[in-house]
Every structure is written in C-alpha cells, then in structure tokens.
Amino acid sequence: EDKVVQSPLSLVVHEGDTVTLNCSYEVTNFRSLLWYKQEKKAPTFLFMLTSSGIEKKSGRLSSILDKKELFSILNITATQTGDSAIYLCAVGMEYGNKLVFGAGTILRVKS
C-alpha cells in the first residue's frame, strides 16, 4: 500500500528559528513529490519536486528530494508567526491521478 509519513507530527519554535520538516514515502511508480501549506482553509501549493538533489527555493522556504532514500525535506529559515500552519507532503504516481498525502506536520511559531 502506498504510504507517506511525515515527521515530526508537530513542533513549536520561536520567531527567527530555522525548522526542517521531513517526508518519507513508499509508493509504486513515483512521479512527483509536492509540499502544501494548510492554514485554516484550503491547502496551498508550495513546491513540486521530481528530480533528486535539485533544491527548490521560494523566499525563506526551500525543499529537496532524495529519490534513492525516498524522502524529502522542507526547510523554513527565519520563521515568522505567519508560517504557523499544517505542512502537508503528497506524492503523485506515474500511473493514476491521485495524490497520496501524509498526515501533516503542525508548525506553531511563537513571537
């Protein structure tokens, strides 16, 4: 069965800290790994990764994929209270159209 596991389940940091969120997966016919941010509403897209070792960056957020070890990390530097959210990792397969999501990491940034 396809599986996506995120860790930690939750963490609390102070503004200015750097955090690393982890996502490991076991799926058949991997195609892509995606990160989403979910506040109280809809998940919003952050990154899509398809190739190992190529870092994607957007402001203070960055992510990288390791297809050999089957994991990805999401880094957030200089955290702000607005970064408080649930961060979801999802994997898309080569065949089929669904994304398989992990349970998410709840991040709380304290001022």
Added chain:
Amino acid sequence: DTGVSQDPRHKITKRGQNVTFRCDPISEHNRLYWYRQTLGQGPEFLTYFQNEAQLEKSRLLSDRFSAERPKGSFSTLEIQRTEQGDSAMYLCASSSQGPGELFFGEGSRLTVL
C-alpha cells in the same frame, strides 16, 4: 475570484439524511478531484474526473457516495443515508495536468449528528 469554489461551506445534518456538495473548478481546468480530510489527517483521495468522465474512484467511496460532473464543468458529490463517520471536510481540487499541482477549494465541512 477565479479560484475553486465549494458550496455549502458548512453542513450540519442528522444521521440518515442525504447531503450534496457542489464544486466549481477553475474554468480552464479539465481535471477535478474530490478529497476527504478528517482532523489530524491529510486529505484522502475519493474520486477524479477528466472532463465529464469519472476515471478513478477510491475504495473509500462506498455505494452511498456518488459524484458527477455532467458537463465537464462543475461537480457534485452526494452522500446518501449519512453516518456519523462521514463527518469530515470534503475538499475539491482542480488542475490542468495531473498528478501535479492541485488547486484546492476551501472545503465543505460536514457534521453528521
């Protein structure tokens, strides 16, 4: 607003009643997805449409659940004879290519009493 819209945003119903949710995707997107999310979990795939054709259904989708996308634009998700275990957030998403970036609506939260 040209994003994905869902209606109603909240629905409270009694066990045994039928409910229907509507999703209007981004207009140029031909792919539409329904997901269900419960507290503390990530979204779980329910079903997928490409234009009007329902091409994939999860085994989570029991025979009490039915989804349609009659003209390849908006979609409806109906749950018949609701059970308390159906209480969840029902998320709709659309995309122009898959399975890549999905654009999610804000969800329809169902509470079954």
